[in-house]
Amino acid sequence: MIISIASGKGGTGKTTIATNLALSIGEVQVIDCDVEEPNANIFFNAEIKEREDVTVEIPEIDKEKCNYCGKCSEFCAYNALAVVPSNVLVFPELCHSCGGCAIVCPQNAITWMRKPVGKIEHGVTNGVDFYQGLLNVGEIQAIPVIKELKKKVVKEGNVIIDAPPGTSCPVIESINGSEYCILVTEPTPFGLHDLKLAIDVVRHLYIPFGVIINRDGVGDKKVEMFCQTEKIPILLKIPHSEEIANLYSIGIPFVKKLPEWHERFTELFKQIQEEGGT
Amino acid sequence: MNQLTIISGKGGTGKTSITAAFAYLAENAVLADCDVDAADLHLILNPAVKKTMGFHGLSIASIDKEKCIDCKKCYESCKFDAIDKDITFNKDACEGCGVCKYVCPEEAISMVDRDSGFAYISETRFGPMSHARLNTAEEASGKLVTVVRNNAKDIAEEKKKNLIIIDGPPGIGCPVISAITGVDLVLIITEPTLSAIHDLERILGVANHFNIPAVVGINKYTINKDNSRKIEQYCKEQGIDVVGKIPYNVVMTEAMVKGKSVIEFSDGDLANRITDMWSKVKRRLFG
Numbered sequence: 001m002i003i004s005i006a007s008g009k010g011g012t013g014k015t016t017i018a019t020n021l022a023l024s025i026g027e028v029q030v031i032d033c034d035v036e037e038p039n040a041n042i043f044f045n046a047e048i049k050e051r052e053d054v055t056v057e058i059p060e061i062d063k064e065k066c067n068y069c070g071k072c073s074e075f076c077a078y079n080a081l082a083v084v085p086s087n088v089l090v091f092p093e094l095c096h097s098c099g100g101c102a103i104v105c106p107q108n109a110i111t112w113m114r115k116p117v118g119k120i121e122h123g124v125t126n127g128v129d130f131y132q133g134l135l136n137v138g139e140i141q142a143i144p145v146i147k148e149l150k151k152k153v154v155k156e157g158n159v160i161i162d163a164p165p166g167t168s169c170p171v172i173e174s175i176n177g178s179e180y181c182i183l184v185t186e187p188t189p190f191g192l193h194d195l196k197l198a199i200d201v202v203r204h205l206y207i208p209f210g211v212i213i214n215r216d217g218v219g220d221k222k223v224e225m226f227c228q229t230e231k232i233p234i235l236l237k238i239p240h241s242e243e244i245a246n247l248y249s250i251g252i253p254f255v256k257k258l259p260e261w262h263e264r265f266t267e268l269f270k271q272i273q274e275e276g277g278t
Numbered sequence: 279m280n281q282l283t284i285i286s287g288k289g290g291t292g293k294t295s296i297t298a299a300f301a302y303l304a305e306n307a308v309l310a311d312c313d314v315d316a317a318d319l320h321l322i323l324n325p326a327v328k329k330t331m332g333f334h335g336l337s338i339a340s341i342d343k344e345k346c347i348d349c350k351k352c353y354e355s356c357k358f359d360a361i362d363k364d365i366t367f368n369k370d371a372c373e374g375c376g377v378c379k380y381v382c383p384e385e386a387i388s389m390v391d392r393d394s395g396f397a398y399i400s401e402t403r404f405g406p407m408s409h410a411r412l413n414t415a416e417e418a419s420g421k422l423v424t425v426v427r428n429n430a431k432d433i434a435e436e437k438k439k440n441l442i443i444i445d446g447p448p449g450i451g452c453p454v455i456s457a458i459t460g461v462d463l464v465l466i467i468t469e470p471t472l473s474a475i476h477d478l479e480r481i482l483g484v485a486n487h488f489n490i491p492a493v494v495g496i497n498k499y500t501i502n503k504d505n506s507r508k509i510e511q512y513c514k515e516q517g518i519d520v521v522g523k524i525p526y527n528v529v530m531t532e533a534m535v536k537g538k539s540v541i542e543f544s545d546g547d548l549a550n551r552i553t554d555m556w557s558k559v560k561r562r563l564f565g
Contacts, residue, residue, distance in 0.1 A: 008316045010289010010448035015473065036449035037287050037480060039473040077336065077375050098357050098375030137483035140420070140452040165289040165448050166315035169417045172370055189534055190294065194316040200414040218531045249471040249502040 001276060002159040004178035006202070008194030010165035012184045013214035013238070016248060018162040019043040020255045024265030026127040029157055033174035034164040035118060035133035035145040042251040046123030046130045054133070054148045055114035056141070058092045059101050065109035072101035072110065093140050118145035120152070129154075146173045153177075167197045172205065180276040181209040182235065188219035192226060199232070208276055215240040233275070236268055279434050280563045281427075281442045281461040283312070287477030289448035291467045292497040295530055296552065297445040298322040298539040301404040303556045307441040309402065310430040311409040312423045312457040314395070319445045322539055325400030325407045333410065333425060335394035335418030336374030339367060345386035352378035352387060370415055394418060397425050399433060404539075406433045423447070423456035441563065450484045458484070463491050463562055465521070469498045470505035478509070482516065493519045493562060495555055498526040519562070522555030524548065 005018045015032075019040055022030045032040040041048075059072070059081065066088060073081040073088075080094035081101055092115055102110040118135045133149040135142050142164070150173070153159050163174040175181055181202045185195040195211065202209045210233040213223055217240040227234050238244065247254045255262045284293045284300075297319060301309050311319040339360070341352075346365060353361045356378055360371035369392075379387040395412040408430035410422050430442045446457040446464075458464050464485050468478045478494070485492040494513050499506040506523065513520050525548065533543035541549045 007289075009318070010286075010316075012290060034449075036451045036454075037473075037477040039288070039476060042472045042476060075376065075380070077373075096373050096375060098373065098377050099355065100375050100377045100380065103355070103377060103380060135451055137450065137480055138487035140455055142449075142451045166419075167414065168315050168412060168419045168453075170451070172415050176370075186290075188531055189321050189537070190318040193318055193321055197316055197414070204415045218528060220535050245501055248473075249469075249505055251472040 001180065001273060002153065002155065002161065002178045003180045003182060003272060004161035004163050004175040005182045005184060006163040006171060006175055006198055007165055007184045008167055008198035009185065009190055012186050012191060014165070014184050015039045015043065015162055016214070017182060017184050017212055018160050019253045020261065021265045021269065022128050022160050023126060023253050023255050024262050025158065025269045027158065028127070029129045029154055029159045030131070030162065031149055031153060031159065032132035032162045033146050033149060034162055035135045035142050035149065036164060038132045038134060040162050041130065041132055043253045044125050044128055044130055046125035046128065048121045048123045050122040052120050053116045054118040054120060054145045055116050056095070056144050057097045057112040058095045058115045059090055059110045060113045061088045061090065062109045062111065065107045067107055069106065071104045071106065075100050075104045117141060120145070120149055142170045143173055146170060167201050171201060175202070175207065176205055178207050180272050181207045182212055183209055184212045184214055185223055186215045186219065187213055187221065187223045191219070192223045195223060210235040210272070210275065212236045212238065214238045235271065236264065279431070279440055279442065281444060282559065282563060283444040283446045283458045283461045283464045284467060285446035285454060285458065285464055285481060286448055286467045287450060287481035288468070288474045291469045291474055292530065293467050294318045294322070294445055295534060295540060296467055296495065296497070297443060299541050299552045300443050300556055302539045302541045303553060304441055304443060306439050307405055307443050308430045308434045308437070308439045309405060309407040310426050310442055310444045311407070312426050312444050312453070313447040314410045314412045314419050314422045314426065314453065315447060317409055317411065320409055322534065322537055323402040323404060323407055324537060325398070325402045325409065327398050327400045329399040331397045332393060333395045333397050333422055334391040335416055335421055336392070337376070337389040338369060338372050338374055338392040339378050340388050340390045341365065341367060342386045345384045347384055349383060351381045351383065355381045373417065395422060397422070397429060399429055405439070406437060408433060420452035420456040423453050427457070450480050454484065455488070458490055459488055461490060463493065463559070465559055466492055466494045467497050468494060468509060470496060470502040470509060472505070475505065475509060475512070482518065493521045493559065495522045495524065496520060497524045499523040500525040521558040522551060524551050524555070
């Protein structure tokens, strides 16, 4: 079963849930799709055994063939090419690798070169088959890295996907294809507002979902009331606790120190399997 | 006119709460919420919208099935898997490149504007605000960030404001880069957790990459004082000023619940420390 963990608002506890859930159920694949700021391995400490570059195709102009007609830059929807009297400038970070410029070039002057934009890393620890993606610093496009990363998903097994925050393309790419989505929120006005946005996204993708309220006890009761009114299952409430916050700050998954949570996460997994219908 | 962006790398470190406090403290600023994915600043500033503008991100392919001869050239040419073999379009995957339209021999495909969201210009109790709403599952949040920033600049010029305070998105990718390019200073809000420290290093890398001066503020520093010292040490080594340390205090959340900035809500230690951080940031901006 593929379960993704998402949130809308950042810093609500996605990685906390992903890592503690994984360690509680064991024999699971974990894919950290927050390629801009991947943090799951701070908690797993998996030794990275394999690394591969993620590359995208960007145009390379054959200056012998190019007659500077400007058709490529005119076509490019992303302003990634500019043609000046005797030169073509390529802005690789703007390129979406659509291939259009090469198709429209009447001189066949455009070929493709591969440019690295990120990395995929793999390691195994404590029964967790762990993958993470890393967008290179200064690069814009997280999507190609997430796409490559998701090819590692072994559908037959149990898979936990740690998604990035937000509601736009990187989130969609990460959670699309999941059989269940856990939305992690906190009981505050920001938490509630962004939870509603995240719900729009999972509904848009027709993914069954439930909510985990993290840091329960701070803020107000409006998230809970909202879930009750909307008949959205509250899967778990994790209390606001100094001990849990401290364990998080030093990179220790709290199930390791608080065994009662091990059981609760195992139960949670069973519940999701039932609700998700597998 | 100066521009300050508040970012963090890691989400949930307190960017928006601190932006709202700065909005209160700054006397002559325009506020811009550039976290267009999950915008929250309006929950504190309670803006009265004066002007709404539709936002069209990348265009999207639309097919006239009457004209289609099922040659599959569009399917074969699409690099985004946005067209299935039976020539149905997946709206979410389309990046608006126009290749399908170009290769279609029957002119059955057109590129149309997609309604991707709205940009707003508003008034708040702390001054004018530029903000936006990205529709569910839309792309081009970087482009919308640019729209929000351009609107903020227009207001600043019109109203003779000398500062734009930008609440940035989490992460290090497209929308973050759009929110920080060309600004005068970024304030990175971090917290003393290993995750946040890891993310701080990456976001500082981005700021360096684009040659943008950066300062750091440590929020919730009392959660782990050892880690706080590590952050200070790290910043010292990197030649980055730490402009403030804010203790964990439930007042921060209580203010949010009441829809108020921390400084309106409380005049205690927390408010003093944020005020002190603001004066350091102001000195960096205006000398």
